[in-house]
Amino acid sequence: MIPGVSSATGGTSAVAVQPRRLSWQLAEVVEVVPETPRTRSLVLEVAGWKGHKAGQHVDIRLTAEDGYQAQRSYSIASAPEDERLVLTVERLEDGEVSPYLTDVLMAGDKLELRGPIGGYFAWEAKDGGPLLLVAGGSGVVPLMAMLRHRAAVSSDVPARLLYSSRSYEEIIYRKELERLVAQDGSLEVIHTLTRSRPKGWSSYHRRIDLKMLKEVGPPPAERLLAFICGPTPLVEGVATALVEIGHDTLYVKTERFGPTGGGG
Amino acid sequence: MGEFRLDGNAAAGPLREVFSFEVTTAQYSCVGCGRTDRLGAAMVYEVRQLGTIVRCPSCDNPLIRLAHNREGYLVDLRGTRYLTTG
Numbered sequence: 001m002i003p004g005v006s007s008a009t010g011g012t013s014a015v016a017v018q019p020r021r022l023s024w025q026l027a028e029v030v031e032v033v034p035e036t037p038r039t040r041s042l043v044l045e046v047a048g049w050k051g052h053k054a055g056q057h058v059d060i061r062l063t064a065e066d067g068y069q070a071q072r073s074y075s076i077a078s079a080p081e082d083e084r085l086v087l088t089v090e091r092l093e094d095g096e097v098s099p100y101l102t103d104v105l106m107a108g109d110k111l112e113l114r115g116p117i118g119g120y121f122a123w124e125a126k127d128g129g130p131l132l133l134v135a136g137g138s139g140v141v142p143l144m145a146m147l148r149h150r151a152a153v154s155s156d157v158p159a160r161l162l163y164s165s166r167s168y169e170e171i172i173y174r175k176e177l178e179r180l181v182a183q184d185g186s187l188e189v190i191h192t193l194t195r196s197r198p199k200g201w202s203s204y205h206r207r208i209d210l211k212m213l214k215e216v217g218p219p220p221a222e223r224l225l226a227f228i229c230g231p232t233p234l235v236e237g238v239a240t241a242l243v244e245i246g247h248d249t250l251y252v253k254t255e256r257f258g259p260t261g262g263g264g
Numbered sequence: 265m266g267e268f269r270l271d272g273n274a275a276a277g278p279l280r281e282v283f284s285f286e287v288t289t290a291q292y293s294c295v296g297c298g299r300t301d302r303l304g305a306a307m308v309y310e311v312r313q314l315g316t317i318v319r320c321p322s323c324d325n326p327l328i329r330l331a332h333n334r335e336g337y338l339v340d341l342r343g344t345r346y347l348t349t350g
Contacts, residue, residue: 022277022280022281057273057276057277059277071277073274073277114277115277117276117277117280118273118276118286118288118304119276119286119288119289119304120271120272120273120276120288120289120302120303120304120305121271121273121288121304232270253304253305254271255271255273255274256270256271256274257270
């Protein structure tokens with residue numbers, strides 16, 4: 001008998017592989033950090049957290065006094081190497097969950113969460129690159145976890161982030177991205193602003209399109225790993241354009257937000 | 265209550281309530297068209313509070329239907345020939 005595998009006839013073996021149950025657990029909010037007018041980062045202490053891969057998410061469950069429960073998924077923003085788990089949450093006006101997380105929650109509060117979840121939209125430095133990350137709005141969150149992981153392990157995998165925001169004020173992690181670029185010659189961050197732009201803005205100021213991707217992305221001859229995260233129309237537009245340019249769909253991974261922003 | 269089209273990844277949480285392995289990196293084979301791919305690359309239609317349908321991106325065949333209520337789950341796998349992990 002192979003160690004660790006229970007035989008069909010031998011009953012339950014004590015060394016049988018235990019299914020890893022995904023269960024709800026309590027997290028404590030250590031800090032709430034404002035990122036932009038509409039986003040906050042929640043720094044969490046999760047007892048017994050087993051670690052995660054950059055790109056994974058957690059589910060958060062809120063329970064009202066009458067027992068009504070609402071559950072949403074939020075991407076993890078922190079690197080696996082970071083001491084604490086960080087989620088960055090965008091406030092959605094008609095959301096059931098996000099206004100509570102961004103406006104009401106304070107340090108010391110407790111939250112129910114489960115995770116890490118997902119493994120498809122995830123990147124580890126050993127997966128290599130070059131990396132092309134394309135984000136729309138708060139879609140940057142799981143991609144930031146990848147860039148933070150890449151920096152934490154001093155990976156020299158070439159990486160480019162093309163990041164679409166509505167305005168300069170709404171660029172999440174703007175200063176940290178500037179810092180990362182300044183200290184790392186193999187990282188490029190290219191912004192585009194779709195609604196308003198400050199005076200003297202010299203970068204793109206339109207929605208991401210095929211022409212922009214051709215200018216920004218590596219040529220199709222170069223096999224890349226692409227991760228696209230944002231609202232559904234952006235993700236589908238970018239994924240289609242990348243394939244049109246000639247990139248292999250196998251290496252283009254997407255994570256769409258629903259019309260409520262993937263969170264609510 | 266809208267229906268949302270998302271990636272297979274979005275169903276990872278609900279599917280982990282019934283599967284003990286990470287499903288988004290598992291390979292499926294579609295009964296409809298024979299496509300094999302990772303479930304994370306399939307399309308997910310999620311009806312809030314009611315359930316989740318994972319569809320094949322090539323032929324729209326429902327691969328997995330997952331519905332739940334207070335009593336338990338309904339898992340319909342007739343659109344999937346097999347799932348493999350590893």
